Amino acid sequence: MAATSSFISSLTKRLEGKVALITGGASGIGECTAKVFAHHGAKVVIADIQDDLGHSVCEDIGSSNCSYVHCNVTNEDHIKSAVDKAVATHGKLDIMFNNAGIVDPYKPRIIDNEKSDFDRVLSVNVTGVFLLEVVA
Template sequence: MAAHIARRLKGKVAIITGAASGIGEAAAKLFSRYGAKVVIADIQDDLAHKVCKDLDPSSTTFVHCDVTKEEDLENVVNIVVDKYGKLDIMYNNAGIMGAVKSNILENEKSDFEKVISTNLVGMEKVIIFWL
């Protein structure tokens, strides 16, 4: 791989929500490989710490963040700006599926609202806060 492609994110600072597992974890690894300082913002503390250990500890940070809570979003952005002096990339990957029920009549409104709060409203809060 050409050197300029391999380090195309060098000097960039990225927050990736939901980066403790799945697609978010893969994105964190890719961003790190391309030279970005990666901040893992997730509610899965143990998994997030493991991802940080797997990546370059000097360029990877974990901040506990529930995207449904504005104070958590404000906290992660403030930590990033204090630590790195800027924020270049915000990758909103956090999302939940909710409980899988065999009968739609078993679903509770509160379960639906939790999924919507995380997957839709949480992302909106991230975007609005960052702007």
């Protein structure tokens, strides 16, 4: 019985001592991931542009396990600041979850789309992931 209890305990804290930076962590999949990572023992840094939601998620998780930094993943300086905050706060960075992403409203015809909308989606969903890998 004690071995089972110890096994279950080790599973529930399998991220103990790890530090995770989650882009887009203020809502949706990122929010759920932040909560799961914290539940499993990780210190979480949420990087997002949704400041109120990001702070709210951190309050839900608890300030001892979670912090928030404003970060637009299309901005290299924001990304560097987010990584620097994680390292300055926790001394290291173990996990980067490139979760930030956007979609535009569905338009049935390609000609109904604007190039600026397409560029914005690519900037967040593709370039943002690239920048986080390069800057970090």
